[in-house]
Amino acid sequence: MTTSSLPGSLVLAGAGKMGGAMLRGWLALGMEGSDITAIDPFLSEEMKQIGQTQGVRLAETAEGIAAPDVLILAIKPQMLESAAVAFAPLIGPGTLVLSIMAGKTIADIAARLPALAVVRCMPNTPAAVGRGITGAVASAGVSPAQKQTATALLTAIGQVAWLDDEALIDAVTAVSGSGPAYVFYLVEAMARAGEAIGLPPDLAMQLARSTVEGSGELMFQEPRISASQLRINVTSPGGTTAAALDVLMAADGLEPLMKKAIGAAKRRAGELSG
Numbered sequence: 001m002t003t004s005s006l007p008g009s010l011v012l013a014g015a016g017k018m019g020g021a022m023l024r025g026w027l028a029l030g031m032e033g034s035d036i037t038a039i040d041p042f043l044s045e046e047m048k049q050i051g052q053t054q055g056v057r058l059a060e061t062a063e064g065i066a067a068p069d070v071l072i073l074a075i076k077p078q079m080l081e082s083a084a085v086a087f088a089p090l091i092g093p094g095t096l097v098l099s100i101m102a103g104k105t106i107a108d109i110a111a112r113l114p115a116l117a118v119v120r121c122m123p124n125t126p127a128a129v130g131r132g133i134t135g136a137v138a139s140a141g142v143s144p145a146q147k148q149t150a151t152a153l154l155t156a157i158g159q160v161a162w163l164d165d166e167a168l169i170d171a172v173t174a175v176s177g178s179g180p181a182y183v184f185y186l187v188e189a190m191a192r193a194g195e196a197i198g199l200p201p202d203l204a205m206q207l208a209r210s211t212v213e214g215s216g217e218l219m220f221q222e223p224r225i226s227a228s229q230l231r232i233n234v235t236s237p238g239g240t241t242a243a244a245l246d247v248l249m250a251a252d253g254l255e256p257l258m259k260k261a262i263g264a265a266k267r268r269a270g271e272l273s274g
């Protein structure tokens, strides 16, 4: 994706954890700070510094701000209702609204804002280090050029996967949106299992954490090798890894448990957006 797809003007509504990560990504991609306005009633010290050093315009409210090419909604979902009136003047005839609000559908957004072009996204927390993955779906009013712009903006925080069907957003939420927590929990579980076989707690945690960090990095650096193949590559028949995998890959092992967990997350995503 080239930087030529980046918008000429962008308003970020909500410069919190995820909005802030996106803002840092856009600046790193080469967007001019002066093309960006960040609106947030309580701007963090970091945001204030970015405003000063990179020329990003900072505002506490939407008042007096012209309609941009792209309006990013990175506020908490429960704030949409009360913020919609203030944000409505930010939407011009060509404005693309890109929402990362969990559980807010394209129809929810279109019912509250005069927006024809809406992209609904589900990013995840590794976005903070530019290694997130975002599932995205576009409304019928989004032009091919706007879709390219959305891709360029989302690429600033990692990979982008476009969905044809908005209903899949709940499944994306269950796998990648909530997924980082499963991986962090895997580290906790591995560390506790290490303790149970005699390792000091600190060492068990260091071993577990570093193993997950390194394995993730290995997958990242070897995108053409499947996860299955990477697993096979480190599993000698009859060896120690195989002994553990016999347990994890049993009929009542990790896979049915993961299906149950991810199914629960998907159901909850549906309830929250219902």
Ligand SMILES: NC(=O)c1ccc[n+]([C@@H]2O[C@H](COP(=O)([O-])OP(=O)(O)OC[C@H]3O[C@@H](n4cnc5c(N)ncnc54)[C@H](OP(=O)(O)O)[C@@H]3O)[C@@H](O)[C@H]2O)c1
Pocket: 013, 014, 015, 016, 017, 018, 019, 020, 039, 040, 041, 042, 074, 075, 076, 077, 079, 082, 083, 100, 101, 102, 103, 122, 123, 124, 125, 177
């Ligand atoms: N973090 C994640 O991993 C993640 C993943 C997927 C999706 N999301 C979605 O991303 C959105 C933001 O999440 P977050 O974790 O970045 O939350 P956050 O850190 O709380 O950021 C939201 C920011 O928006 C500000 N805000 C509230 N009302 C506003 C208004 N009317 N105008 C402008 N700014 C306003 C908040 O200010 P106050 O603090 O003063 O309220 C806060 O700074 C949520 O909708 C969430 O569902 C987050």
